[in-house]
Amino acid sequence: MQQDKIKLLLIVGTSRQDSNSLKASEFVKGIVETKYADTFEIKMATPSDFDLPLDGRGGEFSDPKYSELVGWSDAYFIVAPEYNHGYSGSLKRLLDSEYDDYKNKPVAIAGVSSGPIGGARMIESLIDVTHQLGMITLFDKVYFSSVHEIFGESEVDPQWHQRVEKVLDSLSKWARVLKNNRQELL
Ligand SMILES: Cc1cc2nc3c(=O)[nH]c(=O)nc-3n(C[C@H](O)[C@H](O)[C@H](O)COP(=O)(O)O)c2cc1C
Numbered sequence: 001m002q003q004d005k006i007k008l009l010l011i012v013g014t015s016r017q018d019s020n021s022l023k024a025s026e027f028v029k030g031i032v033e034t035k036y037a038d039t040f041e042i043k044m045a046t047p048s049d050f051d052l053p054l055d056g057r058g059g060e061f062s063d064p065k066y067s068e069l070v071g072w073s074d075a076y077f078i079v080a081p082e083y084n085h086g087y088s089g090s091l092k093r094l095l096d097s098e099y100d101d102y103k104n105k106p107v108a109i110a111g112v113s114s115g116p117i118g119g120a121r122m123i124e125s126l127i128d129v130t131h132q133l134g135m136i137t138l139f140d141k142v143y144f145s146s147v148h149e150i151f152g153e154s155e156v157d158p159q160w161h162q163r164v165e166k167v168l169d170s171l172s173k174w175a176r177v178l179k180n181n182r183q184e185l186l
Contacts, residue, residue, distance in 0.1 A: 003176070005038070005039065005040055005041040006039060006040050006041070006074045006075055006171075006172055006175040006176070006179070007040075007041050007043075007072055007073050007074045007075070008032065008040040008041065008042045008043070008073065008074070008075050008076070008077060008171075008175075009042075009043055009044075009045060009069055009070070009072070009073040009075075009076050009077070010025055010028060010029055010032075010042055010043070010044045010045070010076075010077045010078075010079065011044075011045050011046075011076060011077070011078045011079070011080075011091070011094070011095075012025045012044065012045065012046040012047075012079055012080075013047075013078055013079060013080025013081055013087060013088055013090075013091040013112075014046070014047070014080065014081050014083075014088045014090060014091065015046050015047045015048035015090055016081075016088075019081065020081070020112055020114070020144075020147040020148060020151060021079055021080060021081040021112040021147075022046070023147075023151040024079050024110060024112050024144050024147065024150075024151065025044060025079040027151065027156060027160070027164070028077060028079060028110065028164055029042055029044055031161060031164050031165065031168065032168065035165065035168075036168055036172070039168075039172050040075075040168075040172070043069060043072075043073075045066065045069055045094075047088075047090035047091060047093065047094045048090070049065070049066075050063040050065055050066045050094065050097075051063045052066075052093055052094065052097055054093070061096075061097055062097040062098060063097065066094065066097060066098065067097075067098055067101070070098045070101045070102060071101045073101075073105065074105060074175045074178075074179050075105055075106050075107070075108075075171055075172075075174070075175040076102070076105065076106070076107040076108070076135065077107070077108045077109075077110070077167075077168075077171065078091070078107060078108070078109050078110070078126065078130075079110045079112060080109070080110070080111065080112065080119065080122060080126060081111075081112045081113065081119065081122070082111055082112070082113040082115070082119035082120075082121060082122035083122070085121040085122065085125075086121070086122055086125055087122050087125065087126050087129075091126075092129065095129060095130075095133060098133075099133065099134075100134075102130075102133040102134050102135050103133075103134030103135070103185075104134060104136065104178050104182060104185045104186075105135055105136065105175070105178060106135065106136045106137075106138060106171055106174035106175050106178060107130050107135040107136065107137050107138065108138045108140070108141070108142075108167045108168070108170070108171045109123050109126060109127070109130070109137065109138070109141050109142075110141065110142035110143070110144060110164075110167070111123045111141065111142070111143050111144065112144045112147050113144070113145060113147060114146065114147060114148055115145065115146070116145050116146060117143060117145055118142070118143025118144050118145035118147075119143060119144070119145075120143055123141055123143075136174060136178060138167065138170050138171060138174060139170070140166055140167045140170050141167065142160075142163050142164055142167055144160070
C-alpha cells in the first residue's frame, strides 16, 4: 500500500549572509529531493523569512506563516551553525515562537562549524531546547566539521551523502511511527 509522504520542515539555523549552514541545508534538501522524493515532501525555512520582533507578547511573538509550517510538518531537520559553542539567537527566537505543534514529532540535527567537531557543543545545548519543545530528538546526527572544505569548488565527498542518508532513514522511520500513533500520545 502506498503511504502518504512525510511532511518535512528543514530549518536553517541562521540568516547570516553567505552562510555555510545554508550551503549544508541546500545539500540536505538536494538529497531529499533526489533520493527520498517518494518518502518526503520538503519545505525549507530560515529565521529571516518571518516577521519576528526580538521581543513580543501573545500574537506578536509568532508569525502565522511559521505557525502554519510547524503545524503542517510531520518531522523537522535543523541544520545549525555553532557560534561561540552555542546556537544562534535567531534560531532560538524562531523555535520559541511556537510550542504545541512540535510535540511528539521527530527532529534530526546537523551541526555546522569551521572547527574540527562539527558544532558538537552547539548540538548538546540545542538538544535541551528540542526536548523542552516536546520533539523527539534522533540519536543519529550529522557533524559538518571544517565546513568550508566540504562545500568548496569540487564535488562533495560521498561520506557526507552517507551521513545525511543515515539520518534521513532514521527520521523517516520515526516520523511514520509517531504519525501513526499521534492520537495515543496526546
Ligand atoms: C559569531 C560567531 C561565532 C563562532 N563561533 C564558533 C565556535 O564556537 N566554534 C566553531 O567551530 N566555529 C565558530 N564560528 C565559525 C562558524 O562555525 C562558521 O562561520 C561556519 O561557517 C558556520 O557558520 P555559518 O553558517 O554562519 O557560515 C563562529 C562564527 C561566528 C560568526
